[in-house]
Amino acid sequence: MSETRAASAARDTSRTVAAGLLAWVWPGLGHLFLGRRGKGLVLMGSILALFGLGVAMDSRLQLHLGLEDPLALLFSFAQMGVGAPYVLARLLGYEAGLVTSPMYEYGNTFTAVGGLLNILVILDALDTARGVRGK
Amino acid sequence: MHSHLVTLLVFSALVSTVFATLLRDTTGERVRFGLLAFAAFVLSTLVIGWLTNPFPS
Numbered sequence A: 001m002s003e004t005r006a007a008s009a010a011r012d013t014s015r016t017v018a019a020g021l022l023a024w025v026w027p028g029l030g031h032l033f034l035g036r037r038g039k040g041l042v043l044m045g046s047i048l049a050l051f052g053l054g055v056a057m058d059s060r061l062q063l064h065l066g067l068e069d070p071l072a073l074l075f076s077f078a079q080m081g082v083g084a085p086y087v088l089a090r091l092l093g094y095e096a097g098l099v100t101s102p103m104y105e106y107g108n109t110f111t112a113v114g115g116l117l118n119i120l121v122i123l124d125a126l127d128t129a130r131g132v133r134g135k
Numbered sequence B: 001m002h003s004h005l006v007t008l009l010v011f012s013a014l015v016s017t018v019f020a021t022l023l024r025d026t027t028g029e030r031v032r033f034g035l036l037a038f039a040a041f042v043l044s045t046l047v048i049g050w051l052t053n054p055f056p057s
Helices: A002-025 A030-031 A037-056 A070-080 A082-090 A106-131 B006-025 B027-052
Strands: none
Touching: A002 A030, A002 A106, A030 A037, A030 A106, A037 A070, A037 A082, A037 A106, A037 B006, A070 A106, A106 B006
16 A cells, blocks of 8 residues: 555656656746646747747847846846747857847847746746646 | 837847736736836836936936
């Protein structure tokens, strides 16, 4: 009996971890994994649109890891919250941005907010997997 | 997309959609909350923009 309960708990933990990781790797994927198809697709579309439009508006995606500029570090973490699309955009050569572009600051805002919203989506996926949230 | 107003509208719509999807559970509640958040984003931006207009950039 207790062995069954332990196996069930381990399965639930694996499911929760998988949902969190998938939600970070690609926006909305955690919810799709949990069977929340509509919610996952809406979140995926909205966040990818925010991030994609930000990149199209010449946002900078450069990685800052030093503590000499804490705000730049936080900004990088915010953008990285979107997961694989961030890596993909950098690999495609969009990391530098275009500081002279009139849309540059808007682009930065779009990409950072996209990443921050995806952090909320990851937390929601974790709650959903744990059964804290119903729908 | 070089229009500030269109940028504001697109940003507000997308962020409101995410908030509504995460924070409400039924379709009706999500639509109502999303519209309210969208209006709050747009109106507050316009009001703050109007209030800060006299200040030099």
